[in-house]
Amino acid sequence: xxxxxxxxxxxxxxxxxxxxxxxxxxxxxxxxxxxxxxxxxxxxxxxxxxxxxxxxxxxxxxxxxxxxxxxxxxxxxxxxxxxxxxxxxxxxxxxxxxxxxxxxxxxxxxxxxxxxxxxxxxxxxxxxxxxxxxxxxxxxxxxxxxxxxxxxxxxxxxxxxxxxxxxxxxxxxxxxxxxxxxxxxxxxxxxxxxxxxxxxxxxxxxxxxxxxxxxxxxxxxxxxxxxxxxxxxxxxxxxxxxxxxxxxxxxxxxxx
Amino acid sequence: xxxxxxxxxxxxxxxxxxxxxxxxxxxxxxxxxxxxxxxxxxxxxxxxxxxxxxxxxxxxxxxxxxxxxxxxxxxxxxxxxxxxxxxxxxxxxxxxxxxxxxxxxxxxxxxxxxxxxxxxxxxxxxxxxxxxxxxxxxxxxxxxxxxxxxxxxxxxxxxxxxxxxxxxxxxxxxxxxxxxxxxxxxxxxxxxxxxxxxxxxxxxxxxxxxxxxxxxxxxxxxxxxxxxxxxxxxxxxxxxxxxxxxxxxxxxxxxxxxxxxxxxxxxxxxxxxxxxxxxxxxxxxxxxxxxxxxxxxxxxxxxxxxxxxxxxxxxxxxxxxxxxxxxxxxxxxxxxxxxxxxxxxxxxxxxxxxxxxxxxxxxxxx
Ligand code: SF4
Ligand code: SF4
Ligand code: SF4
Numbered sequence: 147x148x149x150x151x152x153x154x155x156x157x158x159x160x161x162x163x164x165x166x167x168x169x170x171x172x173x174x175x176x177x178x179x180x181x182x183x184x185x186x187x188x189x190x191x192x193x194x195x196x197x198x199x200x201x202x203x204x205x206x207x208x209x210x211x212x213x214x215x216x217x218x219x220x221x222x223x224x225x226x227x228x229x230x231x232x233x234x235x236x237x238x239x240x241x242x243x244x245x246x247x248x249x250x251x252x253x254x255x256x257x258x259x260x261x262x263x264x265x266x267x268x269x270x271x272x273x274x275x276x277x278x279x280x281x282x283x284x285x286x287x288x289x290x291x292x293x294x295x296x297x298x299x300x301x302x303x304x305x306x307x308x309x310x311x312x313x314x315x316x317x318x319x320x321x322x323x324x325x326x327x328x329x330x331x332x333x334x335x336x337x338x339x340x341x342x343x344x345x346x347x348x349x350x351x352x353x354x355x356x357x358x359x360x361x362x363x364x365x366x367x368x369x370x371x372x373x374x375x376x377x378x379x380x381x382x383x384x385x386x387x388x389x390x391x392x393x394x395x396x397x398x399x400x401x402x
Numbered sequence: 403x404x405x406x407x408x409x410x411x412x413x414x415x416x417x418x419x420x421x422x423x424x425x426x427x428x429x430x431x432x433x434x435x436x437x438x439x440x441x442x443x444x445x446x447x448x449x450x451x452x453x454x455x456x457x458x459x460x461x462x463x464x465x466x467x468x469x470x471x472x473x474x475x476x477x478x479x480x481x482x483x484x485x486x487x488x489x490x491x492x493x494x495x496x497x498x499x500x501x502x503x504x505x506x507x508x509x510x511x512x513x514x515x516x517x518x519x520x521x522x523x524x525x526x527x528x529x530x531x532x533x534x535x536x537x538x539x540x541x542x543x544x545x546x547x548x549x550x551x552x553x554x555x556x557x558x559x560x561x562x563x564x565x566x567x568x569x570x571x572x573x574x575x576x577x578x579x580x581x582x583x584x585x586x587x588x589x590x591x592x593x594x595x596x597x598x599x600x601x602x603x604x605x606x607x608x609x610x611x612x613x614x615x616x617x618x619x620x621x622x623x624x625x626x627x628x629x630x631x632x633x634x635x636x637x638x639x640x641x642x643x644x645x646x647x648x649x650x651x652x653x654x655x656x657x658x659x660x661x662x663x664x665x666x667x668x669x670x671x672x673x674x675x676x677x678x679x680x681x682x683x684x685x686x687x688x689x690x691x692x693x694x695x696x697x698x699x700x701x702x703x704x705x706x707x708x709x710x711x712x713x714x715x716x717x718x719x720x721x722x723x724x725x726x727x728x729x730x731x732x733x734x735x736x737x738x739x740x741x742x743x744x745x746x747x748x749x750x751x752x753x754x755x756x757x758x759x760x761x762x763x764x765x766x767x768x
Binding site for chain 2: 174177178180181292293295296297299300302305307308309310312313316317318319321322323324325326327328331333334335348359360362365366368369
C-alpha cells in the first residue's frame, strides 16, 4: 500500500468504553499507527486532519437533534463507516428511554430541564445513515476490533462470527451455567464475540453482543417461565445493553 | 483380574507419570465434573455424584467416598484428541515468496483415566472418522496413538443415559488398555483391574496387585448391574434409519424447530460430532498469516453457507440435519450409528430438547 489509509474515530452518545478498547490495544496500537494514519481521534490525539477519511469508526447512538445532523456529515466524509459497540449498533443502554417518557426523566434529573435538547429516543447509527459494518459488544472486544482493522487492511473478510455465545463457551470448555446452576443465560440467543466471558466466571450471559443470527428468544423465555422465572425477570433479561435491538425489544415487550 | 487397593491408587499415578503420561480425568470445577489434568488421586471427584435431566445438571454429595461415583461429564475425550482450537500452519512473507511452517509433532502423551463404556464407543467412532479412509487426521492420529485408555465401569446411571439402546454400555467390553471397576463399601474400597493390552500391562508392572477372588469379581458385576438397573431412557433403533430418511417432512420437525435455539450446544458436547471450520488470520502488515481449525457445528448459519446462499437456512433444516445424520446417514457413511446413547445432548441442551423423545414421536406415526 503506497499511501496509508486515513482513520477517524467519532463519538456520539456513549460512555467512551469502545474507544478505550482501541486505546487498550496497547501492543497492537503502535502497529496500527504504523499501518493507518490516525487522522481524527480526539480521545487519543489533539492533532486533527480534515476528511475525507478511508475508514471511520463511530461509537455511540443518536440522542439529540444535533447528532442526527452530525452523523450525516460524518457519513459524507467517510468511505467506509463502521459502528463500534452496542450504542452505535443498537441504541445502547440509553435506549431504555425508548420504553418510557424521556421528558419525565429530564424533569427529575436536571435542575433546569428547559435547557435540555434531546430526542425522545436513542437510536442506532444505521437508523440514520448507511453503515458498512457493525461491530457488536458493550464494549467491543479489542481482538475483534483489531481483526476488523486487519481484515480491512488486507482486503479480506473479517472473522467475526454471528453464531451463539454458546459456541465460544463450549470451545473454551466452560461448564454451562444455565444447565449446571439454573442461571438465566442469554448465551444461546446472543452473538459470540466476548469469548463467553461471563459464563467463565459462573455468571449468565447478559447479551452484550446483541441478538445472534437466529435468536429464538421466545423458546428461551418459555423454558425460563416453565422453570419458575416471572415476567419481570424476563423483561429485565432482554432489556439490557441491546434492549432496542429488535429481537430483544419484541421479546421484552411480550412479557410486559 | 486383579485388585488394586484404594490406598495404592497413588502408585498407579506415579507409574503413569514415570511412563511419561500426562494424566487427564475427572475433577470438580464450578460444581461440575470436568476432564482436566490430574496431579494426584486427591484431584478426583471424591464423594461426588451428579443428577441429570433434560436441560438440568446438579452436582450432589454421595454418602461414600467413591472416586468415580459420578455419571458423566459434559466434557468428552475429544477435547484432548481433537482439540477445539488448533493451529494448522503459519506462513511468513519473505521478499517475493513466503514460507509455510506446520507446528511440529510432539503433542502430549495422555493417559485418559475414567473413560466410560459409551465413551469408548465414541472414541471407536471417531477413530473411524479420523483414522480410516483416504484422509487421515494427523493431529488426532498422533494424540490417539500415544494415549493410554484407563476405562472405569459405571456404577450408576443418569436419567438421560440410554447406552443399552445403542449397544455401547454400561459395561466396558473393549477398546481399553486397562479397565477398572470401583468397589466402595464402608469396610473395603478397592478396584478390580482388567488388562486389555500390553501397554496397559506395562504400567501395572511395579504395582502391588493381588488376584481378584470370586467374591470381588461378583461385587464388580453388581456395580455394573446397579448402573444397568438405573437406566430408564430408550431409543428404538430397529428400522430407525429407514424411518427417519422416509420422514423428512414429518410435522414434528416444525415443532422441534419452534423450541430449538440453534445454539449448537448439543453438537459441542456430543462425543462423536466432528465438524470443524478453518479460520485464516493475518497480522496488520499482512506479513504473517495463520490457519486455525476450530470446532464448528451444523447449527450455525455459516456452516451451510455456500456460494450463492445458505442451503439450510431454517432451524427445522438444521435440527433435522443433525439428528438424521447422527442416527441415519451416519450408518450410510461409516457403517454404524453416530450415537452412543450418552445423553449429553439431552442434559446440556439449555432448553432440554431430548433426542429420544423427538425420535419416538417421528417413529410413532410413520
Ligand atoms: S453458559 Fe450460557 S453461553 Fe455458555 S453454553 Fe450455557 S447457555 Fe450457552
Ligand atoms: S437441540 Fe438444544 S442444544 Fe441443540 S441447538 Fe437446539 S437448543 Fe441448542
Ligand atoms: S447424539 Fe446425544 S446421546 Fe448420542 S452420542 Fe451424541 S450427545 Fe450422546
